[in-house]
Amino acid sequence: MNPFEKIFNYQILSRLEDTGTFVVTAYERTWLKTMLEHPAANEAFTAETLLKLRQMLSMDIVMDTSEYLIEKALTQEKHVYHPLLRPLRRLISDRNGMKISFIVKDGRENVEHRGFPYKLEYSMVKREWYLLWFHMRHRTFMSTRIEQITSFSEQPISPKTADQILEKLSLIKHARKSEVCIEVVRDYNQELSRIMYAFSCFEKTVDYDEEHDKYQVRIHLPRDEYEFLLSKIRFLGKRVRVIKGDYLKKRMLEASTKALARYGIETMQLEEGLIPIESSLYTR
Amino acid sequence: MLMLMSGAYNRQQFAERLGISVHTFDKTTRRLKDIAAATSSQSHAEALDLIDAVRHTYYETSDPILLFLFRAKSLKESESARISIILETLHAQTMTAIELMDVCSSMPAELSIPDEKTIRSDLKYLEAVGAIRKESTTRPYRYRLHNDLLRELSEDELTDLFDFVNVMANTQVPSVQGYLLQDGLKKQLKHILPEDNPFIDPFLYKYHYHSRILDEVHLFTLLRAIRDRRRVQFLYFTPKAEKSYTAQQTNPLFERQSAGKQHKTLPLKIVYDHQYGRWYLLGMGREGIRKFRMEGMTHIEEAEAVSEEVYGRKTVELMEKLQTSWLIDTGKPIKVRARFYNPSAGEQHNFIKHRVLLQGQWGEIVEEDEESFIYVISVNGIYEIKPWLRSFGSSCEVLEPRQLRHEMIEEWKELHKYYESI
Numbered sequence: 001m002n003p004f005e006k007i008f009n010y011q012i013l014s015r016l017e018d019t020g021t022f023v024v025t026a027y028e029r030t031w032l033k034t035m036l037e038h039p040a041a042n043e044a045f046t047a048e049t050l051l052k053l054r055q056m057l058s059m060d061i062v063m064d065t066s067e068y069l070i071e072k073a074l075t076q077e078k079h080v081y082h083p084l085l086r087p088l089r090r091l092i093s094d095r096n097g098m099k100i101s102f103i104v105k106d107g108r109e110n111v112e113h114r115g116f117p118y119k120l121e122y123s124m125v126k127r128e129w130y131l132l133w134f135h136m137r138h139r140t141f142m143s144t145r146i147e148q149i150t151s152f153s154e155q156p157i158s159p160k161t162a163d164q165i166l167e168k169l170s171l172i173k174h175a176r177k178s179e180v181c182i183e184v185v186r187d188y189n190q191e192l193s194r195i196m197y198a199f200s201c202f203e204k205t206v207d208y209d210e211e212h213d214k215y216q217v218r219i220h221l222p223r224d225e226y227e228f229l230l231s232k233i234r235f236l237g238k239r240v241r242v243i244k245g246d247y248l249k250k251r252m253l254e255a256s257t258k259a260l261a262r263y264g265i266e267t268m269q270l271e272e273g274l275i276p277i278e279s280s281l282y283t284r
Numbered sequence: 285m286l287m288l289m290s291g292a293y294n295r296q297q298f299a300e301r302l303g304i305s306v307h308t309f310d311k312t313t314r315r316l317k318d319i320a321a322a323t324s325s326q327s328h329a330e331a332l333d334l335i336d337a338v339r340h341t342y343y344e345t346s347d348p349i350l351l352f353l354f355r356a357k358s359l360k361e362s363e364s365a366r367i368s369i370i371l372e373t374l375h376a377q378t379m380t381a382i383e384l385m386d387v388c389s390s391m392p393a394e395l396s397i398p399d400e401k402t403i404r405s406d407l408k409y410l411e412a413v414g415a416i417r418k419e420s421t422t423r424p425y426r427y428r429l430h431n432d433l434l435r436e437l438s439e440d441e442l443t444d445l446f447d448f449v450n451v452m453a454n455t456q457v458p459s460v461q462g463y464l465l466q467d468g469l470k471k472q473l474k475h476i477l478p479e480d481n482p483f484i485d486p487f488l489y490k491y492h493y494h495s496r497i498l499d500e501v502h503l504f505t506l507l508r509a510i511r512d513r514r515r516v517q518f519l520y521f522t523p524k525a526e527k528s529y530t531a532q533q534t535n536p537l538f539e540r541q542s543a544g545k546q547h548k549t550l551p552l553k554i555v556y557d558h559q560y561g562r563w564y565l566l567g568m569g570r571e572g573i574r575k576f577r578m579e580g581m582t583h584i585e586e587a588e589a590v591s592e593e594v595y596g597r598k599t600v601e602l603m604e605k606l607q608t609s610w611l612i613d614t615g616k617p618i619k620v621r622a623r624f625y626n627p628s629a630g631e632q633h634n635f636i637k638h639r640v641l642l643q644g645q646w647g648e649i650v651e652e653d654e655e656s657f658i659y660v661i662s663v664n665g666i667y668e669i670k671p672w673l674r675s676f677g678s679s680c681e682v683l684e685p686r687q688l689r690h691e692m693i694e695e696w697k698e699l700h701k702y703y704e705s706i
């Protein structure tokens with residue numbers, strides 16, 4: 001299995017695309033056949049389609065990766081697929097509106113709120129699905145765990161309204177992001193590769209200061225992702241230091257002060273008025 | 285790896301193909317530069333620079349940003365034209381080699397007209413990679429495109445298939461073949477869907493390790509070697525040899541380090557570490573268990589085979605040691621006890637406990653009261669689990685072993701110093 005086969009070459013592909021010819025190789029079929037053995041396949045297809053696929057792939061082989069491949073530090077998968085993915089994705093691709101009922105944090109149920117769904121988002125950290133949607137009455141962008149959705153139904157929406165919502169989304173998406181800057185503490189430059197891997201899930205740029213032999217990572221992220229970034233910074237410990245981002249600095253000071261207090265070590269007084277950040281724009 | 289960058293794309297093609305960036309690419313390109321400097325006299329700087337020019341925003345696409353690398357195998361213009369014509373023709377109807385030769389004779393004049401031998405070898409290649417298949421069992425063979433997956437499914441079924449492939453490629457390993465398939469499915473869907481209902485990719489993946497697919501490059505080479513019980517030899521760049529990329533180019537010490545080191549080992553298992561999104565090869569050498577980061581490996585070659593008995597014995601030995609490793613530490617198991625503090629009473633959801641249960645691997649919660657709970661795990665060494673424990677901040681207090689408790693205190697003191705002056 002060589003992913004560098006010439007059949008995957010870009011020039012061949014773009015030529016074929018022009019004539020509407022699409023090619024599937026044995027490598028892709030073997031991969032698919034292997035993945036169809038995952039329980040998620042039963043939720044992804046109707047029984048009929050699944051049978052059809054298995055028949056089409058009957059001559060192909062299954063990868064033996066599972067025999068030699070070990071996954072470590074894997075977060076338990078809550079679900080890979082969810083039964084609601086299929087109907088929700090169809091709402092999204094039809095650019096349809098919906099009426100949605102869902103459980104909120106304190107256990108209450110919000111019944112039949114009108115909304116416009118636009119994306120299904122999977123968190124690689126929590127290993128579960130979220131529906132991203134626009135709340136028509138509150139005029140806010142929402143992120144709801146799929147598990148918390150109790151029911152939904154189609155509710156037509158005019159193409160014009162849909163366009164306006166998507167436009168609004170693209171405007172605030174960038175406005176919501178701010179930049180923080182994290183420095184690799186010079187003694188740990190040798191571990192740069194590991195540190196970069198840890199930050200590789202963020203939108204970032206890396207600068208190198210030749211004179212001082214220092215690396216700085218500038219990360220662009222919305223505020224509701226600060227908690228996750230903080231856990232990464234604590235994960236890396238002494239290797240990195242926040243140099244731009246007052247909120248992050250305060251939170252790191254607070255974490256170290258409180259952590260030391262757990263071990264019976266008193267440091268300077270805690271600063272007043274630090275409240276953990278709420279998901280400010282997304283209400284759950 | 286280097287052939288990836290050798291001009292199969294021009295600047296514009298890169299931009300078109302990506303439309304996005306490759307922020308995670310910094311380190312990889314720099315690493316490639318290193319390896320390029322060490323293994324070749326050619327300058328790849330130009331090809332690498334353009335990566336910086338492309339920017340990416342999450343929230344817009346679930347396409348893997350580094351997949352283009354797998355598309356970059358260089359091909360002669362005449363070869364890519366010929367293969368495309370063969371595939372296009374077989375898309376419309378079945379044909380024999382001779383008939384295909386006639387079709388190819390209409391190729392643009394500036395490209396040489398292929399002879400029968402060339403066509404036959406192309407067909408053999410395309411059949412071997414499974415892109416086409418023989419229609420009949422008697423000569424002369426008629427060939428057809430082997431793409432029922434795209435052609436015999438309804439639009440609705442294709443959508444389900446696209447979704448499944450998208451989800452599995454993004455959440456499972458390995459994924460490169462899945463991404464390639466997803467690409468084909470997306471194009472087919474775009475092709476067949478009416479204009480007023482264009483194709484929409486509804487999925488997003490948050491906090492993905494994009495660079496993981498780069499290391500999949502070696503995965504199948506190594507899997508084959510394991511399957512064949514063969515040793516492999518390769519050039520290895522250790523993380524210790526990593527240095528600042530530009531400043532020390534002239535340092536003779538660095539020159540020596542960057543040359544990489546030749547290794548030979550019996551590959552046994554491949555480990556994917558979800559914590560960092562990194563791949564490792566675990567093998568057995570003369571010195572015992574050996575571990576290599578796959579990103580540091582290059583020029584992999586198969587060497588002699590070992591007996592099934594040797595392979596079996598070494599695998600059992602490795603697996604025993606690996607049983608209690610958080611990632612790949614095969615040192616002695618140590619009992620770690622930690623107290624986790626629940627969120628304040630106002631929080632409905634105990635996200636601390638939730639996370640410990642999801643990520644704590646085989647560790648167990650042994651005691652619990654209103655305020656806190658105690659988590660216990662027997663794990664090889666303290667160094668691989670430490671970052672995870674520390675990531676909980678003040679919600680985690682290490683109780684045992686003493687050394688880990690002590691180190692944790694020292695690190696928090698140090699971190700406190702980083703920020704106390706703000």
